[in-house]
Amino acid sequence: MTExxxxxxxxxxxxxLCLGTMMFGPRGNPDHDDSVRIIHRALDSGINFVDTADVYSAGESEIVVGKxxxxxxxxxxxxxxxxxxGMGDDPNERGNSRRWIIREVENSLRRLNTDWIDLYQVHRPGPETDFDETLGALSDLVHQGKIRYIGTSTYQPSEIVEGQWIAERRGRERVVSEQPPYSVLARGIEREMLPVAQRYGLAVIPWSPLAGGWLSGRYRKGAAQPTSSRSDNQRERFDIDAAENAAKLEAADALAVLAEEAGLTLVQLALAFVLEHPAITSAIIGPRTMEQLETQLDAGDIRLSKDVLDRIDEIVPPGTNLSTRDSGYTPPSLNDPSLRRRPSH
Structure with missing residues (x-):
């Protein structure tokens, strides 16, 4: 019985568990009928939360979900x-502006074949757009009944606080959730983001609890390089021979051994770990096949013992990201050198 x-x-x-649908469409499973069967199986198992995005397979994921x-x-x-x-070549077919939000929500409603969206999320921060501009447009959509709640994804703690401040001071609808990356291999949000979310009563729905596949059980020391569409498209992140991934491979192997000792699969251990944190509401799973879904469905009912959780903390200390590539978003202040240096005279 799902709790x-x-x-x-x-x-x-x-x-x-929240069913993520990024893998439905050409990016993962191109068979619409099979994808619909997977969604129906998840719903029949007790999952009542489904997450998608306009950019997943250029809108095709939303179409599959609508079906x-x-x-x-x-x-x-x-x-x-x-x-x-970005949803097109036009520079205004993207971002967090009022102009784009008002237009794109209609596109998503049409693709999803629905009159309302329960949770409409800002997929990434947009420093070039005033946050009040974004919240103002989203608040209007709430008042119009087209969306019920506002969420963000991969925001920094200071940005989360700013959103709450804007809502209070300027009379906007409040952001009620945050969707960050979180797994045993990427625990950085434990330092500040999760405590901030708890302080403001936000729901937290982490993505990539299996670290993009690193915690699927396929990444083991001495094994061959696993193949997948993700590893093909993001070789630096998944190359087991890359020096920057050595710590992840070591940890994934140690966690797999721990899972075996605990009588669990590594997938079960990884998902149960994420769900154990009191700030976490629902973990997003992203299966491509029915088989992958079945391996994850019972994770919501598993509780890890104190001894197992202590062992996990020894393998990957709390608040630690083993790779910067797993943080999901790098602020412009780190990507753009001009933001760190005074103008030349």
């Missing part, structure tokens, strides 16, 4: 999607 969890302070209840939720199923699903990424 549903409160979605922040909204009064909404969601399953501890799966057609009819009465829509009413019983908390449906989340996102905006921010």
């Amino acid at each position: 549903y969890r409160p979605f922040g302070r909204t009064g909404v209840m969601v399953s501890p 799966a939720l057609a009819g009465a199923r829509r009413d019983n699903v908390v449906l989340a999607t996102k905006f921010h990424g």
Whole structure:
């Protein structure tokens, strides 16, 4: 029996596992009928929370989700999607501006074949856009009934606080959730982001709890390089021979041994670890196949013992990111040297 969890302070209840649909479409599983079957299996298992985004396979993921939720199923699903990424060549077909938000929400509603979106999320920060501009547009959509709640993804703690300040001081609808990267291999958000989310009563729905596949059980010392679409597209992040990934490979192997000793799969251990943190509401799983879904469905019912959690802390200390590539977002102040240096005279 699924034990549903409160979605922040909204009064909404969601399953501890959220079905992420990034892999439905040409980017992962191009078979719409098979993808719909996977979604239906997740819903039948007790999952009532589905997350997608406009940029997943250029909108095709939203179309698949719309097909799966057609009819009465829509009413019983908390449906989340996102905006921010580029959806065309026009420079205004992206970002966090009022102009784009008002246009793109209509596109997502059409693709999802629904009259409303439960959670509309800003997929990434947009420093070039006033946060009040973004929250103002999103607040209008709440008042129009097109969206129910506002969320963010991969925001810094200071940005989360800024959003709460804007809502209070300028009369905007409040951001109610944050979607950060979080796994045993990427624990950086434990330092400040998760305590800030708890302080403001935000729901937290982490993505990549399996560290992009590093915690699938396929990454072991002495094994061959695993192949996947992700490893093909992001070789630096997944190359087991790269020096910067040595710590991840060492940790993944040690965690796999620990999981075996605990009578669990590494997938179960990794998901149960994320769900153990009191700030976490629901962990996003992103299966491509029915088999992958089945290996993850029971993780929401697993509780790890204190001894196992202590062993995990020894393998990857709290608050530690083993690779900067797993943080999900690098602030412009770190990417753009001109933001760190005074203008030349």
